[in-house]
Amino acid sequence: MASQQQEPTSKTAEDQTHISNGAKLEPLSKIPKTYKKPKQKAPIEPPVPTIAIFYGFLLINTLAAAYAPIQDCDEVFNYWEPTHYLNRGSGMQTWEYSPEYSIRSWLYIVIHAIIGKFGSLLSSRTTAEFYFIRLALGAICALCETRLFSTICKTFNPRVGIMFGIVMVFSPGMFHASVAYLPSSFSMYTTMLGMAAFMDWRGGLKTAPGMMWFGIGATVGWPFSGALIVPLLAEDLVLSSMTGDVSEIVYRLLDGVIRSLLALVLQVAVDTFFFHKVTVVPWNIVYYNVFSGPSRGANIFGTEPWDFYLRNLSLNFNFWFLLALLAGPILGLQFLLQGRSTTKASSIRSMVFSTPFYIWLAVFSAQAHKEERFMYPAYPFLALNAALALHTILAYVGSSDPAKLVGKIPAKLKLYIVGLCVILAIDVSVARTIGIISAYGAPLQVYAPLQDKKYAGTEANVCLGKEWYRFPSSYFLPSGMRAKFVKSAFNGLLPGQFTEAKTGFGFFPGTWLIPPGMNDQNIEDPSKHRKKRLPQRANSPDPEKPTPRRGTAFKAPERKPGVWTPVDFKRPAAAPYPDWDFHSTKPLPYRPFKYGPYHITMGLRTMQWDEWIELDNHYLKFHDLKKRRIEERGDKCCQTAPEAYDGAVELLEEL
Numbered sequence: 001m002a003s004q005q006q007e008p009t010s011k012t013a014e015d016q017t018h019i020s021n022g023a024k025l026e027p028l029s030k031i032p033k034t035y036k037k038p039k040q041k042a043p044i045e046p047p048v049p050t051i052a053i054f055y056g057f058l059l060i061n062t063l064a065a066a067y068a069p070i071q072d073c074d075e076v077f078n079y080w081e082p083t084h085y086l087n088r089g090s091g092m093q094t095w096e097y098s099p100e101y102s103i104r105s106w107l108y109i110v111i112h113a114i115i116g117k118f119g120s121l122l123s124s125r126t127t128a129e130f131y132f133i134r135l136a137l138g139a140i141c142a143l144c145e146t147r148l149f150s151t152i153c154k155t156f157n158p159r160v161g162i163m164f165g166i167v168m169v170f171s172p173g174m175f176h177a178s179v180a181y182l183p184s185s186f187s188m189y190t191t192m193l194g195m196a197a198f199m200d201w202r203g204g205l206k207t208a209p210g211m212m213w214f215g216i217g218a219t220v221g222w223p224f225s226g227a228l229i230v231p232l233l234a235e236d237l238v239l240s241s242m243t244g245d246v247s248e249i250v251y252r253l254l255d256g257v258i259r260s261l262l263a264l265v266l267q268v269a270v271d272t273f274f275f276h277k278v279t280v281v282p283w284n285i286v287y288y289n290v291f292s293g294p295s296r297g298a299n300i301f302g303t304e305p306w307d308f309y310l311r312n313l314s315l316n317f318n319f320w321f322l323l324a325l326l327a328g329p330i331l332g333l334q335f336l337l338q339g340r341s342t343t344k345a346s347s348i349r350s351m352v353f354s355t356p357f358y359i360w361l362a363v364f365s366a367q368a369h370k371e372e373r374f375m376y377p378a379y380p381f382l383a384l385n386a387a388l389a390l391h392t393i394l395a396y397v398g399s400s401d402p403a404k405l406v407g408k409i410p411a412k413l414k415l416y417i418v419g420l421c422v423i424l425a426i427d428v429s430v431a432r433t434i435g436i437i438s439a440y441g442a443p444l445q446v447y448a449p450l451q452d453k454k455y456a457g458t459e460a461n462v463c464l465g466k467e468w469y470r471f472p473s474s475y476f477l478p479s480g481m482r483a484k485f486v487k488s489a490f491n492g493l494l495p496g497q498f499t500e501a502k503t504g505f506g507f508f509p510g511t512w513l514i515p516p517g518m519n520d521q522n523i524e525d526p527s528k529h530r531k532k533r534l535p536q537r538a539n540s541p542d543p544e545k546p547t548p549r550r551g552t553a554f555k556a557p558e559r560k561p562g563v564w565t566p567v568d569f570k571r572p573a574a575a576p577y578p579d580w581d582f583h584s585t586k587p588l589p590y591r592p593f594k595y596g597p598y599h600i601t602m603g604l605r606t607m608q609w610d611e612w613i614e615l616d617n618h619y620l621k622f623h624d625l626k627k628r629r630i631e632e633r634g635d636k637c638c639q640t641a642p643e644a645y646d647g648a649v650e651l652l653e654e655l
Contacts, residue, residue, distance in 0.1 A: 046153040054146040061138030073469035080473035086113040092495040095518040105281040106274040130475035141178040144192040151196040163387035173316030184376040187225035190217030198232040208255035215260025223282040225377040231355040276512035298369035319425035320386040327385035357381035447476035494528040
């Protein structure tokens, strides 16, 4: 809280660094017994007009809405497809939406479906609705970012706000999280609003609004995101307990709980309507992921090493992630070294708001199942941590005290060094964002020809093969086309189809009729595949090459990871290649790159035994050249490591 004592006529640079609501913070022991708004100076306004900041966030998010690839197939099949079903009557259904399991909320889908309906009024193309929803998500995110930016400037320092804005605008992580149609992104929005409520002490503690926003994020969005409120709520309770007014504490807590429960009641009502049974989706999500046992739960969908998020966040936030990790130690040192009680109180507040990021990173790093989107709710805390750390470093580096070593460095040199680091971080972030768009943007482009008017109303199937997870949703297909699967190397459970029955079933029967072949153990259901692999169109064509040789594909037997038992094995006999000759067989005309823009697709596939080594009329020339080079240069040309010798012999025997 701000002190009501008379302010000094001047402030040092250090005093200017730690300001809350335009007045110096007093030690916790001097907090007034009531939280009536004290007489204080006008709050510090952001150095840039708030509307300009909003337009900056909106511009970046609009670009993300137009160009950001869909990072996660869950976004398509768990959110875009159900939205397509509500608005257009067809879509693919995952097991999570089966009434048997019901671990996805229809309230979250309905909100976006309503937004999408407005988009469908702008154009007859199905993609118009897709991009309109994305643009709306970008605008909502920009509003939340602007609200938090403004509060940071007024509560901590304008320079902290500027640094926060730079991290949010230029980070590749925020580029795709801002417009992702995922509950974790929705929780990120509400996290920013909740942070702003807890951060803003003007007019008293805002415990209830803060609890409400985190509660909405945990119910409508992702239940686990509610854990981020713990340090912020603890701070408010400690401060409230020091006033001695128990009734006020209880009132604010009850107010916040009631607001959150209203959101939960609305969610249960909507889900009950769609599932035709009383359903509490947040509890179902927590139960399945935490208490369902070893044969179920998140781990059956894949696990990652403990350092997955360290590597992922390093890519998505580079220099800013390092600063976010260092924020705690830096603020701790500041607290220990500062002599004034005002700056110590400010350091404590900064440490409180830096804590949620560490808790979130530690908890989810300890989980075996990891996905990039799990970090989305903590992105605002990461950006704030980085801003606080950089602000504190700049306050120290900017010192001109000749008694300190840093004070002897020329001011221009310090400015150049700091500016270079910030510009380098921005350049690396922008380069990665552009790289993601150019290398992984193909799924949003390859279906564009189907939007031609000549395909409107065409009844056909678009078959998805081994890269089914890159399908951008049914919004990219004409109204008469349906996405189907053909058998590929994937042996887990694929989505089915929402029933399109209408007569006699009431509203949206696909939401409450139990679909066949669903399970919560990721067990493959063969009925999800097309029996005849003769689709009219396929999104996984074979490579452009001549008719392949006859050969035998070999698949190793199933084994536990890390366990390998040697077995006797003999290579299958090679079938002779027809009309082959050392002197007349020309090299096979492979095309390493197809015509047009190049996109990385990671199209790995099993290779036929007989295609490992292919000989043609250049072989003898190459063989003679290699033989001569070995004779001339010996060990300088070719060597075999002792530990690899047995493998080399085995390879030669194979050849």
